[in-house]
Amino acid sequence: MADFQPLSASQLADSYDAVIIGSGGTGLSAAIQATELGLKVAVLEKETALGGNTNRASSGMNAAETNVQLHHGVIDNVADFFHETYKDGGKLNDKDMLGYFVYHSAPAIDWLADHGIKLDDITITGGMSKKRTHRPASMAPIGGFLVKSLLRVIAEEKIPVFNETKVTKLSQAEDGRVNGVEVEANGTKKHIAAKAVILATGGFGASKDYMKRFRPDLLDYKTTNQPGATGDGLKLGEQVGAELMQMNLIQVHPTVQQDNPHVYLIGEAVRGEGAILINGEGKRFVNELNTRKIVSNAITALPEHSAYLILDQGIRDHVKAVEFYDQVGLVVHGDTIEDLAKKIKVDSANLQATVATWNEAVKNQKDTEFNRTTGMDRGIEKPGFFAIHIAPAIHYTMGGLHINTKTQVLDGNGDVIKGLFAAGEVAGGLHGNNRVGGNSIAETIIFGRQAGQQVTLYTQSLN
Numbered sequence: 001m002a003d004f005q006p007l008s009a010s011q012l013a014d015s016y017d018a019v020i021i022g023s024g025g026t027g028l029s030a031a032i033q034a035t036e037l038g039l040k041v042a043v044l045e046k047e048t049a050l051g052g053n054t055n056r057a058s059s060g061m062n063a064a065e066t067n068v069q070l071h072h073g074v075i076d077n078v079a080d081f082f083h084e085t086y087k088d089g090g091k092l093n094d095k096d097m098l099g100y101f102v103y104h105s106a107p108a109i110d111w112l113a114d115h116g117i118k119l120d121d122i123t124i125t126g127g128m129s130k131k132r133t134h135r136p137a138s139m140a141p142i143g144g145f146l147v148k149s150l151l152r153v154i155a156e157e158k159i160p161v162f163n164e165t166k167v168t169k170l171s172q173a174e175d176g177r178v179n180g181v182e183v184e185a186n187g188t189k190k191h192i193a194a195k196a197v198i199l200a201t202g203g204f205g206a207s208k209d210y211m212k213r214f215r216p217d218l219l220d221y222k223t224t225n226q227p228g229a230t231g232d233g234l235k236l237g238e239q240v241g242a243e244l245m246q247m248n249l250i251q252v253h254p255t256v257q258q259d260n261p262h263v264y265l266i267g268e269a270v271r272g273e274g275a276i277l278i279n280g281e282g283k284r285f286v287n288e289l290n291t292r293k294i295v296s297n298a299i300t301a302l303p304e305h306s307a308y309l310i311l312d313q314g315i316r317d318h319v320k321a322v323e324f325y326d327q328v329g330l331v332v333h334g335d336t337i338e339d340l341a342k343k344i345k346v347d348s349a350n351l352q353a354t355v356a357t358w359n360e361a362v363k364n365q366k367d368t369e370f371n372r373t374t375g376m377d378r379g380i381e382k383p384g385f386f387a388i389h390i391a392p393a394i395h396y397t398m399g400g401l402h403i404n405t406k407t408q409v410l411d412g413n414g415d416v417i418k419g420l421f422a423a424g425e426v427a428g429g430l431h432g433n434n435r436v437g438g439n440s441i442a443e444t445i446i447f448g449r450q451a452g453q454q455v456t457l458y459t460q461s462l463n
Contacts, residue, residue, distance in 0.1 A: 004151040006050060006163040009185030015193035016042045018455045019181050020200055021167050021233065024052030025143075025444030026424030026451070027200035028150040031159050032115070033452025039459060041159060042192075044183065046166040047228045050151065052202050053425065054444060056226060057143030058267030058321050059125055060133035061445065062438035063105035068134055072122050076130050078102050085439065088127035088291050089398075089432020092246070097430045100405040101439075101446055108445040109134055117149040123318075124374050125268040125437030126289040133272070133438040139320040141267065142441055170197060170236050170420065178240060178419035195459040196419045198451045199409070203397035203425035204231030205250075214247040214399070222258050223394040224265040233426035237401045240420065241411045245428040246399035251435050253395030254295040255309060257330045257388060264330060265395065266309060266321075266388055268437035272375045273318040275311040276358055277390075280304045282341060282350035284358065287370040293434045296392040306391035308344055310355065314382035325388060332387040340385045355380050396435050400428035407451040421455055423447035 006023075018034055020027045023045035031043050049055075063069075064081035082102045086093050109119060119134035119142075136145050154161060162185070169182040171191065180193040204210040205225035211218055223229075234244060255266040255277075271277075271288045277295075279285045279302050286298035299307050316322045325331050334340025337355050341348035359379035361367040367376070401422045402410045409420040424444050431439065 004050070004155055006045065006161045009162050009165045009183065009190070011160070012042065012162060012165070012183070012190060012192060016040050017194065017459050018196045018198060019044060019192060019194040020198045021181070022052060022200035022202060022424070023050040023161060024054035024200060024202055024424065025146055025150065025441060026448040027198070028147070028154060029445050029448025030198050030200060030423065030452040030455070032150065032153050032157060033449045034455055035157050035159050037453065037456040039456055043159065043161040044165045044167055045161065045163045046232065048163055050161065050163060051147035053226055053229055054147050054441070055143045056224065056265060057441050058141040058265065059269045059272070059437050060123060060135035060142045061109070061119060061441040062125070062128070062132045062436065063109045063134055063442060064102060064132050066106045066109050066134065068109060068120055069122060069132065072131065074122065074131050076132055080129065081105070081132060084128055085436055086432070088434050088436050090434060092249070092432035094429035096405050100450070101430060101443065104446045104450070105442055108442065108449065111449060112445065115153050117146070123269050124272045126271070126295065127291045127436045129374070133269070139318065141321045141324070146441065167232070167236060170240050172240060176418065178417065195462055196421060196455045198455060199233035199237060199401065199420070199422040199426050200424050200448065200451070201233030201426045202229050203400065204234060205229045205394050205397050207231040210234065210247070215250050218250060218394055221252065221394045222256070222263050224253055224256055224263055225394070233422060234400060237409060237420070237422065240417055242409045242417060242420070243402040243412045244399065245402045247428070249398040249433045250394060251292055251396040251398060252296040252392040254292055254299055254392050255390040256393035256395070257325070257390055258393055259389060263393060264325065264328065266325060266390055267319070269319050270309055270311060270315070270322065274315045274375055274378045274380065275309045276380065277307045278310055278346065278351065278354060279307055280346060282346035283354050284369060287367070287372040289372055289375050291434045292437070299392055306389060308346070309388045309390055310380060311386050312380045312382045313384055314378045315380070316386065322386070330388055334385045334387070335383060337385055340387055344387045344389070396440060397425060398428065398431040398433065398435055400426050402429065403427045406454045407447055408454065419458070421451045423451040
């Protein structure tokens with residue numbers, strides 16, 4: 001964000017009530033919440049840029065029973081949100097974490113709105129039966145919008161954020177409680193005392209070390225993650241005896257454009273607003289809004305291991321991110337379906353028949369081929385016509401540090417490591433074996449706020 005200037009490490013104080021490691025949605029939410037409850041906090045970020053992986057999120061933030069849904073005529077139920085997420089996660093989700101998450105999703109939307117961060121539009125993602133993916137009315141990608149908006153609040157509240165400041169170690173008192181951090185910045189080392197530390201460092205989707213340890217089969221996959229997603233919080237936690245859980249559960253995102261050195265995730269909202277997937281023969285091969293795991297496996301099973309997203313101007317009008325994808329050269333244009341087929345070298349008659357069958361399915365609200373029931377608000381009829389070449393890539397790490405609903409980090413015996421909290425993608429358990437699109441942004445705000453609240457209670461108990 002151009003107008004927010006992080007501080008240099010030379011301005012670090014010697015002590016804080018709480019040190020928050022990571023400047024994505026989780027870290028920024030935790031910092032705002034803790035500050036508003038009276039704590040003196042600092043946010044430390046190892047990269048130059050702020051925002052971490054949150055910057056790359058494009059679909060939205062899931063929540064149920066919100067006023068925003070009612071304004072759009074969507075009557076939802078928190079219990080449905082719970083059961084669908086539990087089913088989509090292969091029933092491997094930590095039920096307590098999931099319960100806390102779904103019941104605190106609507107208040108999180110309200111909390112953002114209280115800070116002038118309004119998510120007034122809704123869409124749908126795979127595995128959900130209702131439109132519960134909240135996003136800004138401008139339909140801008142959620143991630144950049146959220147980071148920029150949270151940094152505005154951070155600036156207003158004068159919360160210190162330091163970049164290019166890497167935490168190398170957690171310090172502990174004799175009784176084992178975490179009481180500070182060792183940092184490295186500009187080649188110098190410094191110890192900062194803190195009553196508590198929040199790990200908000202994100203996942204390990206860009207860590208070859210952790211992949212080698214837990215999922216060697218994915219070593220050659222590209223990743224949608226920013227280069228800093230190397231599992232630093234897991235390393236820091238492991239040093240003080242934290243338990244890692246479900247580390248083998250890694251989500252591969254089905255729709256990633258990876259023909260260029262820079263990998264671009266094509267957000268689920270593109271399918272949520274009506275796009276279809278076709279194989280090398282120009283035919284559909286899957287319910288495009290099934291879970292990410294199922295859709296990714298279906299693409300990998302194709303002879304070409306890749307597919308094309310097909311959409312029209314009507315769909316494009318509802319997903320502003322497509323403008324960005326086009327700007328960076330990822331979108332193939334066609335005046336007609338026939339023209340588009342030629343450009344992407346698929347059988348023209350097949351593609352025309354596929355689109356015609358799909359438009360009929362949308363008209364009748366019945367997809368006899370693949371039983372798709374969502375993302376059918378509009379067909380593919382309005383010129384121009386567009387295609388984006390995609391294939392699966394490592395996207396999200398469901399496993400991580402074992403925490404409880406209070407975001408307290410647990411050791412191998414299930415005991416709380418006092419003074420250490422974690423939230424967001426660094427923590428495991430919430431998503432089971434498949435994260436639903438729109439749930440990670442919700443997790444950053446819901447559990448970021450919870451970490452801010454729990455750290456406040458913890459530090460008060462020390463006084």
